[in-house]
Amino acid sequence: MSKVLTVIRKEYLERVRSKAFLVGTLLGPLFMALLVIGPTALGNLTRSQERTVAVLDLSGEVFEPLAEVLRKNEDNHVKLRRHETGPQAAAGVEELKARVLAKDVDAGLVIGADFFAQPQLTFYNTAVSAVVLRDETLRPALNEVLREERFQRAGVPADQREYILARSEWTTLQLSAAAEAAQSADVGIIAAITMVMIIYIMVLLYGQQNLTVVIEEKSSRMVEVLLSSLRPEQLLVGKVVGIGLAALTQVAIWTLAGFLVSVQGVAVAGAEISLTVFSPWLWLNFLVFFVMGYFLYASLYAGIGAMCNSVQDAQQFSMVLTMGMVIPILLMMVVIRAPDQPMATILSLVPFFSPILMFMRVTVSDPPIWQVVLSWLLLALTIWWANKAAGKLFRAGILLYGSSPTWKSLARALSR
Amino acid sequence: MANPAEIRELPAIGEPLLLVEGLSKRYGETLAVNDVSLRIPRGSIYGFLGPNGAGKTTTIRCLMDIILPDQGTMLLAGVALDRRRRDRIGYLPEERGLYRKMTCQDQLAYLAQLKGVPRRESQQRAWRWLERLELGSYAKSKVDNLSKGMQQKLQFAATFIFEPDLVILDEVFSGLDPLNIELMRDLILEQKQKGTTILFSTHMLAEAERLCDAVCLIEGGIKILDGSLAEVRAAFPFQMVRAVYRDGREPPADLPGVVDRRQDDGTWRFELAPGVDAQNMLAPLAAAGPLSLFAANRPTLNEIFLTAVRRQRESRTSDRSER
Numbered sequence: 106m107s108k109v110l111t112v113i114r115k116e117y118l119e120r121v122r123s124k125a126f127l128v129g130t131l132l133g134p135l136f137m138a139l140l141v142i143g144p145t146a147l148g149n150l151t152r153s154q155e156r157t158v159a160v161l162d163l164s165g166e167v168f169e170p171l172a173e174v175l176r177k178n179e180d181n182h183v184k185l186r187r188h189e190t191g192p193q194a195a196a197g198v199e200e201l202k203a204r205v206l207a208k209d210v211d212a213g214l215v216i217g218a219d220f221f222a223q224p225q226l227t228f229y230n231t232a233v234s235a236v237v238l239r240d241e242t243l244r245p246a247l248n249e250v251l252r253e254e255r256f257q258r259a260g261v262p263a264d265q266r267e268y269i270l271a272r273s274e275w276t277t278l279q280l281s282a283a284a285e286a287a288q289s290a291d292v293g294i295i296a297a298i299t300m301v302m303i304i305y306i307m308v309l310l311y312g313q314q315n316l317t318v319v320i321e322e323k324s325s326r327m328v329e330v331l332l333s334s335l336r337p338e339q340l341l342v343g344k345v346v347g348i349g350l351a352a353l354t355q356v357a358i359w360t361l362a363g364f365l366v367s368v369q370g371v372a373v374a375g376a377e378i379s380l381t382v383f384s385p386w387l388w389l390n391f392l393v394f395f396v397m398g399y400f401l402y403a404s405l406y407a408g409i410g411a412m413c414n415s416v417q418d419a420q421q422f423s424m425v426l427t428m429g430m431v432i433p434i435l436l437m438m439v440v441i442r443a444p445d446q447p448m449a450t451i452l453s454l455v456p457f458f459s460p461i462l463m464f465m466r467v468t469v470s471d472p473p474i475w476q477v478v479l480s481w482l483l484l485a486l487t488i489w490w491a492n493k494a495a496g497k498l499f500r501a502g503i504l505l506y507g508s509s510p511t512w513k514s515l516a517r518a519l520s521r
Numbered sequence: 522m523a524n525p526a527e528i529r530e531l532p533a534i535g536e537p538l539l540l541v542e543g544l545s546k547r548y549g550e551t552l553a554v555n556d557v558s559l560r561i562p563r564g565s566i567y568g569f570l571g572p573n574g575a576g577k578t579t580t581i582r583c584l585m586d587i588i589l590p591d592q593g594t595m596l597l598a599g600v601a602l603d604r605r606r607r608d609r610i611g612y613l614p615e616e617r618g619l620y621r622k623m624t625c626q627d628q629l630a631y632l633a634q635l636k637g638v639p640r641r642e643s644q645q646r647a648w649r650w651l652e653r654l655e656l657g658s659y660a661k662s663k664v665d666n667l668s669k670g671m672q673q674k675l676q677f678a679a680t681f682i683f684e685p686d687l688v689i690l691d692e693v694f695s696g697l698d699p700l701n702i703e704l705m706r707d708l709i710l711e712q713k714q715k716g717t718t719i720l721f722s723t724h725m726l727a728e729a730e731r732l733c734d735a736v737c738l739i740e741g742g743i744k745i746l747d748g749s750l751a752e753v754r755a756a757f758p759f760q761m762v763r764a765v766y767r768d769g770r771e772p773p774a775d776l777p778g779v780v781d782r783r784q785d786d787g788t789w790r791f792e793l794a795p796g797v798d799a800q801n802m803l804a805p806l807a808a809a810g811p812l813s814l815f816a817a818n819r820p821t822l823n824e825i826f827l828t829a830v831r832r833q834r835e836s837r838t839s840d841r842s843e844r
Contacts, residue, residue, distance in 0.1 A: 108637075119623075327618045331635065333614070504588075
């Protein structure tokens with residue numbers, strides 16, 4: 106036991122004292138923030154690219170009000186150009202299409218002759234991305250033009266228009282039996298995705314370190330000296346635990362910092378985020394799924410590392426293992442949309458997926474406790490199996506030099 | 522915890538410290554080690570000799586529990602080897618390395634701790650060893666900054682730092698320059714003076730002859746002979762004659778009393794039958810032509826080994842033909 110502790114201590118200190126750990130701890134939250142709110146922010150950036158739309162206004166009454174609405178909305182990334190045409194409407198449309206094809210303009214819009222009675226529009230584009238322009242800018246603007254004109258024609262007084270256009274106002278609060286405080290569901294989703302991402306990234310990042318460390322130990326010819334002092338299983342456990350503790354330390358630092366910042370109160374993407382509203386149940390699950398997910402993947406990565414002589418050798422095997430973490434990320438939306446449907450329930454009980462999917466369910470919904478506990482048990486059983494398998498791979502592979510392993514040799518080592 | 526005194530109770534100098542009985546290990550079709558028995562006296566340097574692939578490393582790995590033997594018993598100071606007793610054995614494998622990014626002192630201390638030395642003491646011992654090997658100024662540098670010779674000293678220190686009762690050195694001189702070989706030899710002899718028993722495994726028989734008190738020769742997984750150097754020599758009481766002709770001609774075919782003859786770089790070597798006086802060879806050899814060299818001496822370990830292997834093979838063939 107004291108030998109395992111010696112290995113744990115060495116692996117842990119080596120990591121925690123490294124520059125990479127310091128940089129990772131400081132830059133991690135930044136990276137995480139980019140990952141969660143980055144896509145939205147980036148989307149906002151790209152929308153402001155200027156696009157030109159040629160408008161063939163057959164009614165002759167819409168172009169001016171449309172330009173007026175866009176000006177009023179300060180939507181200055183769309184440039185309207187009136188497409189002049191002769192008496193032949195069909196010829197005008199052909200000309201417009203030719204301009205779009207020639208990339209003279211980014212898109213073309215044909216407004217029907219009797220727009221206010223029959224609001225028919227035809228939109229021409231070459232790039233699929235133009236639909237964003239159509240849906241987010243042109244459609245609402247033209248709807249407004251249409252509404253204003255019809256209000257006018259129907260003789261609705263100006264002070265009644267706001268009243269008629271009223272929308273229902275929603276406040277969404279997520280309640281759960283365990284948590285006293287209610288939180289906004291939007292914040293819940295952002296926080297859930299952040300925590301899932303932490304599990305995903307940390308399990309992969311630190312899990313794969315086990316693979317590289319074992320391969321390094323093999324290529325530096327350290328293993329035989331080590332194996333004369335302790336059993337392969339002890340070496341394996343010491344490594345996995347030592348590296349895992351380093352990962353846990355990093356997450357603990359982030360969480361603590363998160364709490365400290367929460368006391369000040371921060372707004373992310375317009376919503377107040379506070380770690381203090383999460384229930385102890387959620388925190389417990391975060392810890393359990395993070396730790397168990399790490400152990401499952403780390404020991405298998407270490408086992409693969411023991412069979413291989415180089416990281417390149419290991420790639421074909423480790424990729425399959427990595428898939429176990431990537432697939433649930435792809436399935437995340439299924440779980441967010443219907444967290445309590447049989448599909449989500451079954452997927453979240455698969456041990457290789459549950460660190461991501463069951464935890465996701467715990468954050469966005471309130472699955473029955475027996476399901477959560479069942480997933481813990483299944484995960485624990487799988488870890489037990491993985492440890493045995495990794496131990497076998499370790500014993501079989503750690504002194505193998507030269508030949509690169511095949512799926513067959515891996516299977517042979519496992520069946521021993 | 523076991524009583525440390527029980528583990529440290531060692532036999533008297535010269536009595537067997539490590540006893541191996543009937544050790545066998547098979548890899549698929551090949552029998553890597555075939556019924557090998559060893560008797561290693563305490564306080565000696567014991568040469569474990571044989572060509573590459575003879576089964577030396579496999580035997581050692583069985584001793585260190587790195588691979589499991591199929592058969593055989595292994596006793597250290599009369600007690601079956603287990604993990605705790607293996608903590609009294611130092612092992613410097615042929616495939617040896619160091620953590621390149623670790624400092625010298627931490628490295629030594631870590632390897633000492635893995636053999637059960639308490640943490641604080643391990644740091645002190647590491648420091649003392651570095652001083653002794655004139656590496657004191659490198660205590661806080663990473664192994665990467667060390668020359669190859671210095672790294673070898675460090676590996677050597679790691680093997681002895683926990684004051685083992687028995688040390689196994691596997692091909693310890695391979696890849697060393699003559700200066701470092703000299704240094705290693707001094708270190709080994711120094712440890713022997715302190716009472717450490719050393720199992721010295723090598724295929725370089727000339728080196729072994731200079732260092733060892735007792736030897737065991739194995740080939741093809743089978744023990745060919747063993748015993749103290751004096752016993753081994755006594756068991757092969759023949760003389761060797763070396764001769765070189767000035768014009769490089771061949772010696773006569775019908776020399777009396779010659780059991781075996783070999784040519785090696787223009788030098789002819791004759792193994793004489795036991796009791797044949799080497800002086801009797803001079804006249805017939807000189808009669809055949811002008812000699813530039815004639816020498817008679819007792820056989821080297823290498824020559825004994827070749828003879829023993831030949832006899833073993835002959836006896837096996839005759840066994841088969843008798844059947």
